[in-house]
Amino acid sequence: MNLTSPYLITDMTQEIFHCEEELPLESGESLPGFDISYTTQGHLTPQKDNVIWVLHALTGDANVHEWWSGLVGEDKFFDPTKYFIVCANLLGSCYGSTQPLSKNPKTEKPYYYDFPNLSTRDMAKAFDQLRQHLGIQKIDTIIGGSLGGQVALEWSYNLQEQVRKTIIVASNAKTSPWTIGFNEAQRMAIESDNTWGQNSPDAGKKGLEAARAIGMLSYRHQEIFHTSQAETEEKTDHFRVSSYLRYQGQKLSNRFNALSYWVLTKAMDSHDLGRGRGGTAKALSEIKSKVLSIGINTDLLFTKEESQFISKNVPNGTYREISSIYGHDAFLVENEQLNYILTSFYLENND
Incomplete structure (x- = not known):
């Protein structure tokens, strides 16, 4: 070109x-x-x-x-x-x-x-x-x-x-320490996956799902959760926000890998x-x-x-x-x- x-x-x-x-x-x-x-x-x-x-x-x-x-x-x-x-x-x-x-x-x-x-x-x-x-x-x-x-x-x-x-x-x-703290919590979630440490492209996949759920709580303000995830009926379990966060975690883990996520959040911490x-x-x-x-x-x-x-x-x-x-x-x-x-x-x- x-x-x-x-x-x-x-x-x-x-x-x-x-x-x-x-x-x-x-x-x-x-x-x-x-x-x-x-x-x-x-x-x-x-x-x-x-x-x-x-x-x-x-x-x-x-x-x-x-x-x-x-x-x-x-x-x-x-x-x-x-x-x-x-x-x-x-x-x-x-x-x-x-x-x-x-x-x-x-x-x-x-x-x-x-x-x-x-x-x-x-x-x-x-x-x-x-x-x-x-x-x-x-x-x-x-x-x-x-x-x-x-x-x-x-x-x-x-x-x-x-x-x-x-x-x-x-x-x-x-x-900030606040942002590093969120990133560390996400990496701890990845570490808790029993596949983490294996030489596999899917290592930490379930942990990445949990990490993304944690991340979503920092990417959005509570007002948008009140607006989009509020319940329309009385219940004691199976809340909309729970399904939403699990969906977001699965969505990311299907297109990303935990090892890259680890490296990139560490880079963010270094800034x-x-x-x-x-x-x-x-x-x-x-x-x-x-x-x-x-x-x-x-x-x-x-x-x-x-x-x-x-x-x-x-x-x-x-x-x-x-x-x-x-x-x-x-x-x-x-x-x-x-x-x-x-x-x-x-x-x-x-x-």
Whole structure:
């Protein structure tokens, strides 16, 4: 694919970037090479100044037009007839990128539990290898939500003047003890599965179901549970919310694996933009791009105060807030509000 051509069609392409270089990790470990699955939509201008790079959340994938269909697509805010849109699967995730079930080139067997610990900084470093592979020097906008927002902030710090706008949605500059606690409870659920520890793709499958149920309690606000799961009759057992959480757990375990979930939640825990950089406030003060930080008024996992902290400490920061009963998941649901916020931000910052 000739990425410099102004005549590329806007149809999505899905590819695998294979990097044979060793990737040193913050843990002191390394990957002897890695794959990143990614999609592109649209075309680069001759000046290559219209790149939008989207980063997905914990269990997302590179198909941004599916999980953020209210924002990405023809006649949507991020329109591939105007922009060159890139979305890559996070390192450690099970949708085409190198992860615990991938073959370790040193042993010719799956990594399983030998897969190294990853940090959000490592993930940003892997994405930068892909950026260079694609011949992209500057990015107009990096946008990510939740875990994707954490990686986006790390990457924006590293890129400095190479990114014009950074949009961080329902995320933070350092993972809070509250969020780490939720993640640890989920990993404890996985550990309690008696298949955990086996070298099998299905290891921890039932534990992952329980982990997802725990996670759902942090992704949603109690008001949405009152609205959607309230009982219509008197009963003492078999409540609607119980069925709902079990369904959500089974739904995830059918499309994801516990080993990747473990690695990704650990990476989320690791997030600290200020580590080795003089603290979070100092690190934020060194970001060169224009930053839009979007909070959600009912978010229990990444609070609006954490989003406000980002906008207050970067040199060019703007804070906007989504009002919703959906809690953390509102960033995937409240498309009308997001479109309004993004339109306003772009009108003010497209100089």
